[in-house]
Amino acid sequence: MDWGALHTILGGVNKHSTSIGKIWLTVLFIFRIMILVVAAERVWGDEQQDFVCNTLQPGCRNVCYDHFFPISHIRLWALQLIFVSTPALLVAMHVAYTRHEKKRRFRNGEKIDIEELKNEKIHIRGPLWWTYTSSIFFRIIFEAVFMYVFYYMYDGYQMPRLVKCNAWPCPNTVDCFVSRPTEKTTFTIFMLAVSGICMMLNLAEFCYLVIKICMKEPRKTTVLK
Amino acid sequence: MGDWNLLGSILEEVHIHSTIVGKIWLTILFIFRMLVLGVAAEDVWDDEQSEFICNTEQPGCSNICYDKAFPISLIRYWVLQIIFVSSPSLVYMGHALYRLRALEKERQKRKAHLRAQLEDLEPMPEEHRRVERELRKLEEQKKVNKAPLRGSLLRTYVLHILTRSVVEVGFMIGQYLLYGFHMSPLYKCTRAPCPNTVDCFVSRPTEKTIFMVFMNSIAAVSLFLNILEIAHLGLKKIQKSLYGRPRRPVAPAEEEASLYNSKKSSVVPPACLPSDVSPPRPATAPPPPLPHAPAPSGPPLRQHRGELRGAPPPRQRHSAAQHHGQQPPPSSSSEEAPRAAAAGAGGTPGPVTASRRAPRKHSRVSICRDLEEERGDSPDSGHCPGTRKSSFLSRVLTGSRAGSDSESADSRGGSGPGSVSVSGSEGKRREESSPPSSPPPAAAMGRRV
Numbered sequence: 127m128d129w130g131a132l133h134t135i136l137g138g139v140n141k142h143s144t145s146i147g148k149i150w151l152t153v154l155f156i157f158r159i160m161i162l163v164v165a166a167e168r169v170w171g172d173e174q175q176d177f178v179c180n181t182l183q184p185g186c187r188n189v190c191y192d193h194f195f196p197i198s199h200i201r202l203w204a205l206q207l208i209f210v211s212t213p214a215l216l217v218a219m220h221v222a223y224t225r226h227e228k229k230r231r232f233r234n235g236e237k238i239d240i241e242e243l244k245n246e247k248i249h250i251r252g253p254l255w256w257t258y259t260s261s262i263f264f265r266i267i268f269e270a271v272f273m274y275v276f277y278y279m280y281d282g283y284q285m286p287r288l289v290k291c292n293a294w295p296c297p298n299t300v301d302c303f304v305s306r307p308t309e310k311t312t313f314t315i316f317m318l319a320v321s322g323i324c325m326m327l328n329l330a331e332f333c334y335l336v337i338k339i340c341m342k343e344p345r346k347t348t349v350l351k
Numbered sequence: 352m353g354d355w356n357l358l359g360s361i362l363e364e365v366h367i368h369s370t371i372v373g374k375i376w377l378t379i380l381f382i383f384r385m386l387v388l389g390v391a392a393e394d395v396w397d398d399e400q401s402e403f404i405c406n407t408e409q410p411g412c413s414n415i416c417y418d419k420a421f422p423i424s425l426i427r428y429w430v431l432q433i434i435f436v437s438s439p440s441l442v443y444m445g446h447a448l449y450r451l452r453a454l455e456k457e458r459q460k461r462k463a464h465l466r467a468q469l470e471d472l473e474p475m476p477e478e479h480r481r482v483e484r485e486l487r488k489l490e491e492q493k494k495v496n497k498a499p500l501r502g503s504l505l506r507t508y509v510l511h512i513l514t515r516s517v518v519e520v521g522f523m524i525g526q527y528l529l530y531g532f533h534m535s536p537l538y539k540c541t542r543a544p545c546p547n548t549v550d551c552f553v554s555r556p557t558e559k560t561i562f563m564v565f566m567n568s569i570a571a572v573s574l575f576l577n578i579l580e581i582a583h584l585g586l587k588k589i590q591k592s593l594y595g596r597p598r599r600p601v602a603p604a605e606e607e608a609s610l611y612n613s614k615k616s617s618v619v620p621p622a623c624l625p626s627d628v629s630p631p632r633p634a635t636a637p638p639p640p641l642p643h644a645p646a647p648s649g650p651p652l653r654q655h656r657g658e659l660r661g662a663p664p665p666r667q668r669h670s671a672a673q674h675h676g677q678q679p680p681p682s683s684s685s686e687e688a689p690r691a692a693a694a695g696a697g698g699t700p701g702p703v704t705a706s707r708r709a710p711r712k713h714s715r716v717s718i719c720r721d722l723e724e725e726r727g728d729s730p731d732s733g734h735c736p737g738t739r740k741s742s743f744l745s746r747v748l749t750g751s752r753a754g755s756d757s758e759s760a761d762s763r764g765g766s767g768p769g770s771v772s773v774s775g776s777e778g779k780r781r782e783e784s785s786p787p788s789s790p791p792p793a794a795a796m797g798r799r800v
Contacts, residue, residue, distance in 0.1 A: 160357055165427045176400060180410040287415060303411030308422040
């Protein structure tokens with residue numbers, strides 16, 4: 127799985143984020159994407175081959191595996207990471223659009239401060255504030271949804287050692303044994319914890335932005351008075 | 352093992368902001384842990400489960416026994432160890448970058464302020480020249496690449512080393528509890544559905560033992576380097592305080608302040624008193640008409656004060672005159688500086704308007720505290736000690752010259768900024784003779800704004 131492309135895209139977003147946003151991005155890359163690629167993928171690598179069922183019935187093992195693992199953890203995490211990173215692209219697009227507009231106005235002869243244009247530091251104000259805040263809001267939503275999906279699909283966050291399967295064509299009830307359940311539980315809980323941390327960072331950033339804009343409003347009105 | 356590039360690139364950034372021992376630690380991390388893990392150890396543990404053979408035909412027994420024998424594979428454990436041990440460095444790097452950005456911002460602000468001053472002070476040629484000189488110096492300065500290891504940054508650094516050590520020890524203990532130091536070839540398993548007790552055989556036990564011992568010893572070496580780094584920083588601090596003590600037979604706060612004031616390349620007002628921000632103005636004595644010789648390290652400090660206020664605080668002159676004969680110059684500057692800080696912080700007449708007083712006061716308090724911290728902590732071990740020495744020497748050697756200059760300048764009259772600033776600029780020039788030390792003084796000055 128090639129996460130390099132995501133890294134290059136999100137690297138640009140980093141410049142226009144708040145400090146909390148930068149921390150979030152670092153946590154995302156180091157503690158989630160990296161762990162996923164470097165460690166977790168290996169743990170789930172032999173998921174199906176080492177899924178052993180106590181039966182000689184052909185096809186029973188496949189059916190049971192499919193029944194208990196409709197979508198592998200690894201794929202779910204990959205989807206979660208992609209969904210959670212996507213709102214940041216909205217911000218990047220908005221910033222690019224703003225800069226494009228400025229350049230266009232400059233080319234049309236309007237007086238624009240070249241220093242500011244070159245400076246590239248775009249403050250989170252006005253429409254950008256709305257884009258940024260809504261991106262954080264969507265991030266939070268996506269995180270929560272995926273955490274719930276994990277819980278719902280696998281009945282909690284613990285990987286069972288033994289699953290009893292009676293899907294056709296398995297005869298009666300068959301014992302099936304999951305490969306590396308403890309290690310998988312460890313990584314599931316680790317990824318859950320990091321998701322929780324990311325969600326808290328997003329919440330903090332959201333509150334910070336809201337408070338910032340609320341504090342600006344009263345000052346503006348007092349100045350006008 | 353997958354993609355270590357991301358962590359590698361971030362740690363390379365950390366490399367720039369580390370001390371020598373820190374760089375060695377990072378190199379060991381890269382070569383003896385990441386590289387060995389990716390290139391060698393991974394293949395040893397590749398067939399861990401497929402070759403875990405149990406003496407039974409019971410389906411599922413192998414899986415279950417493997418799970419019991421290896422709750423977490425050592426490879427993954429080492430990956431987690433590397434990531435967790437590297438994480439504190441990221442925090443430190445964040446702080447260092449933030450500091451760097453702050454320094455650069457101060458420099459820019461200072462430049463802007465000087466430019467504004469330049470426009471204001473057109474008529475007075477000497478003022479103009481002085482401001483021009485400063486502006487030129489600021490512009491000539493190279494952008495700082497590495498934040499100086501002082502104050503809160505040094506604290507973060509020490510904290511990050513301690514955290515790293517604790518995490519390292521934690522992981523080493525965890526590894527011992529999980530697997531010990533040795534991988535035995537036979538594992539006896541009694542978990543359902545295995546019937547009774549089943550013999551299970553681990554794949555490549557000797558090779559795994561070798562790698563376990565190797566990774567453990569590398570972890571121990573890293574831990575030792577962490578301890579060495581802390582000791583090195585601590586030793587430097589002890590040396591500094593010991594070195595300063597016998598030379599000045601005065602009050603410890605002052606002598607330490609003076610020592611740091613003279614030793615440090617950045618201009619730091621010693622012993623800033625945060626609580627003393629707004630002393631009652633009437634308490635200061637009326638300015639005595641005494642010329643006096645401020646300390647060689649004092650002039651740059653004085654220059655700050657003079658720029659921000661109309662006249663130098665009278666108490667400062669008075670005390671300086673008192674102390675000049677008794678103490679060596681740096682002490683007198685330290686004596687004056689707190690009073691300067693105290694008196695000046697109270698707000699003064701002169702070019703500074705009252706509206707600016709409050710934010711300036713606040714900033715000065717924070718600056719004082721920050722600079723005091725910087726002064727108080729041991730300096731960066733990898734950051735040009737020789738340069739500091741030369742600036743200290745130059746200041747000491749040319750102390751008398753500075754004194755006479757400022758004396759003549761002061762005697763010129765109560766135009767505070769002018770008189771003080773001439774001596775200040777000269778002192779600053781001497782300081783700036785050592786290039787790496789130049790960013791801190793400018794930054795310190797910039798922060799004055």
